Amino acid sequence: MPAPLLEVQNLQTYFYTRDGVAKAVDGVSFHVNKGEVLGIVGESGCGKSITSLSIMRLIPKPGKIENGKILFNGVNLLDLNKAEITKMRGQKISMIFQQPTGSLNPVYMAGAQISEVFELHKNIKGKLGHEKAVEMLRKVGIPDPERRAKAYPHEMSGGMAQRVMIAMALSLQPELLIADEPTTALDVTIQAQILDLMRGLQRELGSAIILITHDLGVVAEMCDRVAVMYAGQVVEETDVRTLFRNPKHPYTQGLIGSIPILGQVKDELEVIPGVVPNLINLPQGCRFAPRCKARTEQNLTICSEQAPQLIQIETNHKVRCWLYDSANPTA
Amino acid sequence: MTQYLFRRILLSIPVLFGILTVTFFMTRMLGDPCKAILGEKATQEVCDRFIKDQGLDQPIYTQFVIYVKQIVSGNFGESIRLSRPVTTLLLERLPTTIELAMSALILAVIIGVPLGIAAALWHNSPVDILTTVGANIGVSMPVFWLGLLLAFTFAIALKDTPFQLPPAARISPGLQPVPFYEKWGWYVNPKDMDCPRNDTACVDEKSSWLREDSALFPLFQFIGYHYIFNSFITGDWKIFVDVVKHMILPAFTLATIPLSVVARMTRSSLLEVLGKDYVRTARAKGARELRVVSRHALRNALLPVATIIGLQLGALLSGAVLTETTFNLAGVGLTLTDAIKNRDFPIIQAFTVVIALGYMVVNLLVDVSYGFLDPRIRLD
Known part of the structure; x- marks a missing residue:
């Protein structure tokens, strides 16, 4: 297997706020191959955007990349000095953002x-x-x-501005394009056009894309592989087919279960109970444990005591859950 | 654009007329100018004659009509106390105030903007804290008190050191600036002609194209009375240094408030802009930090600062009254306060209108320049 274009290893980005340390990204690892589209999905505040900004080394204060490696073509981006990373931005790695009109300079x-x-x-x-x-x-x-x-x-309209942003980002045919919720602020028809455009250009230029979104429809449409994030960690990583056909992590199952299906009549949408934990005061053990249906059903005690590791359960399928961990003493 | 300017100028006419009317009737409430000018011991007869001479015995609306007619023909009347045409006084004294206000404004901008930028870039650092505290002190310091303090420090405490600065007047006694039009031979002063009295042929022969009775002569005089500008363009460096030295203390005194306001505004505006998405975009496309700040952030951050500067110019005019009094500069402010004390109606009226006019011109300039700075409000 050829070396991946981008490999993020154990990335930790913390925010030092007055109330304490917010572990926005805590031990995230994933990779992106040349020319592929990786989706990063998760709820608001799960660390998707901070992960992408960490790759660009654009973390705003009081945030700081504490630990980890970001290997781009084998070079650790975190070791580059200011001038070197500045050269990378816009040329090798580009980024587009959620609010297209606000992302362009008004003057x-x-x-x-x-x-x-x-x-x-x-x-x-x-x-x-x-x-x-x-x-x-x-x-x-x-x-x-x-x-x-x-x-x-x-x-300009939002869609037009996002096209300008894409033009700007792809001007120098970067090897990696990071798209942080590129269609969230646009209405649905424009969303489809922008996604079509991105896919077309991606095929033409051969760039890899990290597509950050909370929209599973966009993921199904665009991505080759998907990493699901929850509370600053990757909880599941696999190809897009497996993710929708055979989701393993209870959180992923919950996300997919909450998608309304056209033509199917339901009284209530499926929801994942509870809220995303506070990043300053994280629960002990698995971060999803307080909201996890599987934990209560299977009566697992280890979940709220010890944090699970991201383990490989099949080729191209990694999960962070005690249900699938052979080290689980109760399993 | 032309249409816009035309509309603005047209709109300014009723405003000016309103100011004219209000000042006319308000000055008439100040009281009897006779006693103020001729002294408390003036008899009733003397006063009656004085009032009649000045036309103040007419009904007030008749006076107003006469006054408006005068103004429309470009005549602001004659000062009651100084017995000189108000226009001449304006020509002489407005330049002092203009140079004072401009010097103060330049100081405020060239010091205030960089301070604000530094404070924003090194947010929460000692630079930021010093700037913020300094700006708060600057805004709250009474102008006349600061003026006296500076005058004491630089004229008395530092006397006979290289830092000594003159605390009063515009120019050292004995120095007489030569106006540029005389220096460049556009005009020959009758004193230098050596002509026998009433020999008009001699005067005609020795005169240059610009003469005292030329319609444009007052304009040249007006420009020439800007001593700093005049000595600069004529290269008269001795006088230039002298007039600049005289301007330093008053300009600093007058600049403190606008400087503080500009610094605070620049700081908060730049801080806000630095958090904007387009600044992140600039970084993401590979611009160096210096370029991000200078090209992408500053251009946006300075928009509100431009407005503030325009508004401060108005404040400078009122601040000029205090500063000119403290430093004994014969500008618009000092003349106006003297005139109010002496109930010198023509001066009060004319100078108030001129200050209002200045305010309006500055505001128009700011509005127009805003269109150049910000494409979102470009005036088509």
Whole structure:
């Protein structure tokens, strides 16, 4: 098997707040192969975005990457100095965000914001830079790109702005694109268009994508493999088919069970009871234990005493749950 | 754009007329100018004649109509006390205030903005705390008190050191700046002509194209009275250094409040902008920190600062009254306070209108410049 493009090992990103240390990302490991789409799913506050910002080394204060390795083509990104990581951003690894209109600078024209990428990394300026920007706008399917290049973000719809963001992110054909909830702020028809566009360009350019979302529909549509996160940890990682056909972790089962199915009449949607634990004051043992149906059904005591490890149960299928752990003394 | 400017200028006419009306009637409530000007011992007869001479015996609305007619023809009347045309006084004294306000504004911006930026970039550091505390002190310090303190420090405590600074007046006694139009030979002073009295042919021969009776001459005079500017463009460095030295203490005194306001505004605005999504985008596309701050954050952060600067210019004009009094600078503020004390109606009216006009011009400039800075409110 060839070496993965990106390998995150035991990543720990903590936030030092006045109330205590919030372990937003606590021991996350996963990998992304060249040209594949990895989905990271989970509820709000489970550490998806912080994981992606950690890869870019864009963690805002008072956050800090405490531990771990982020190997990109074999190079640990956490060992790079400021100048080296700055060179990576936008060129080898790009990122697009949830709020497209807010992510574009309101005082610069769309074209100028795209051509800045060429200026920063390739020293292409002026007219040629502008032409390249227009070309990118055409590539992301913006009608009348010459005119749109001169538009300001406030003159654009959300979908249009997200296309501009994608154009900007893919300008230099990065090897990895991190898309942090790229369609959440858009309405459904635009969502589909943006996803189509991303998939098309991904095939064309061969970039790998980390797609962060809480929308399992988007995952089913787009991803090759999926990592499910809960309270700062990966709880299950497998390919997308297995995830939907044979979810192992009780949390994943709950998530999939809560999807309403078209045509099926239910009085109530399935829900996972309880709320996401406070990241400053995490429960002892398995973080999902207080909400876990399997734990109560099977009457497992170890869950609230000892934290489970992420173990491989099949090729390409890892789960963090005592139910499947051979080290479980009660199993 | 032109349409917008035209509309704004048109709209300013009723505002100016309103100010004119209010000041006209309010000055008439100040009381009898006779006793204030001729002294408490002036007899009733003398006063009656004085009032009649000044036209103050007419019914008030008649006075108002006469006054408005005068203004429309560009005549602001004559000072009751100084017996000089108000226009001439304005020409002489407005430049002092303009130079004072501009110096203070420049100080406020070149010190206040960098301080605010430093405080925001090193948030919660000693720089930030010092700036915030300093700005709070600066805002709350009474202008005249600070002025006196500075005057004491630099004129008395530091006397005979290189740091000594003059505490009063605009220029050292004995120095006489030569206006640029005279220096450059555009105008020849009649004193330098050596012509016999009433020899108009001689005067005509020796005069340059600019003469005292030219319509544009007051404008040239007005520009020439900006001593700092005038000595700078004519390269008269001795006078330049002298007038700048005279301006340092008053300008600093006047600048404290706007400086503090600008620093605080820059700090909070930049702090807010640095947390915005587009700043994260700039970082994510591989811009260096310096570029992120200077190109992406500052441009946005300075928008509210521009508004504040415009508003502060208005405050500078009122602050000028106190500063000019403290440092004995014959500018608009000092002239106006003197005029109020002496019930010199024409001066009060004209100078108030000029201050209001200045305020309006500055606000218009700020509004227009805002359109250039922020595409979201561009005026098409």
